[in-house]
Amino acid sequence: MKKGIDAPIVPIIFIVVGIIGVIPAWQSQNPYNFIFPALMFVLAIVFIHTSLSGKYKIIHQVVKSLDIPDNSKVLDLGTGHGAVLLEVAKKLKQPGEVIGIDIWQSADQSNNSQTATQQNIELAQLNEVAKVQTANMTKLPFSNNEFDDIFASFAIHNVKPKSQRELAISEALRVLKTGGRLVIIDMEHIDEFKRILIQNKCKITMRHAGIDGIWGWIPTSIIIAEK
Numbered sequence: 001m002k003k004g005i006d007a008p009i010v011p012i013i014f015i016v017v018g019i020i021g022v023i024p025a026w027q028s029q030n031p032y033n034f035i036f037p038a039l040m041f042v043l044a045i046v047f048i049h050t051s052l053s054g055k056y057k058i059i060h061q062v063v064k065s066l067d068i069p070d071n072s073k074v075l076d077l078g079t080g081h082g083a084v085l086l087e088v089a090k091k092l093k094q095p096g097e098v099i100g101i102d103i104w105q106s107a108d109q110s111n112n113s114q115t116a117t118q119q120n121i122e123l124a125q126l127n128e129v130a131k132v133q134t135a136n137m138t139k140l141p142f143s144n145n146e147f148d149d150i151f152a153s154f155a156i157h158n159v160k161p162k163s164q165r166e167l168a169i170s171e172a173l174r175v176l177k178t179g180g181r182l183v184i185i186d187m188e189h190i191d192e193f194k195r196i197l198i199q200n201k202c203k204i205t206m207r208h209a210g211i212d213g214i215w216g217w218i219p220t221s222i223i224i225a226e227k
Helices: 009-028 031-065 083-089 114-123 162-175 190-199
Strands: 073-077 097-102 130-134 147-153 176-186 203-208 221-226
Touching: 009 031, 031 083, 031 176, 073 083, 073 162, 083 097, 083 114, 083 130, 083 147, 097 114, 114 130, 147 162, 162 176, 162 190, 176 190, 190 203, 190 221
Parallel strands: 073 097, 073 147, 097 130, 147 176
Antiparallel strands: 176 221, 203 221
C-alpha cells in the first residue's frame, strides 16, 4: 500500500530546528545544550512513526471493533491514501459500498492523489466495493440519510476556520442515517467536535488511542457519535 506522511512540513520543521540547535550546542561543548535538539529529533521520529505506522494500527483496531454489516454504505471523509477506506472495504461485499472523498492536497498528506488511492484499491482487489471521488466535506454531494457509517480519520482538523469545521460535521450528520455512527479519529479540536456533536443531540463515546497515536507530543482521540 502506498502511504504518505501527514502534514509533512511538521517533521521537517522539527528536523531543521534540531539541526540548527546542534550548531551552538556543539560550539559550547556543554552536553546539556544537546537536550533541545535531541528532543526535536525525537519528536520528528515519533511524528513520522505515527503517520506511517501508528495511525494504521489505530484505524485497523477501530474498524475491527465496530459491527459493520457487509451490505453497509459507508463514507470516508478526507480519505487520503485510503487507510480507513480499505479497512472498511474488507468487511463489505456487494451491494455494500464505501466511498472515499478528498480534495487531494499534498500539504495534508504527501503524495496525496486520487490516482494513488485508486491504485491502492486495485492492489487490494477491492474495486467492487471501494470507490473514490473528489469532493469537499463542507459540501457533500450526497442525499440526506444516505450512509450507515461515516469516518473522518485525521481529516476534519485540516478544515479551516472553525465555522467550516462545524459545517463539515453538520454535513456529515446530514448524510448519515438516523442511528448511524460518525467516527472521528483526530488529534486537534476534540472539545470543539464534542460540543458540536452534543448540540446535534448525538450520543457520544470517547477514548484516547494510546502510544500509537502520538503526533510529536499531541495524542489522538477517538470519538464515536451515534445520530
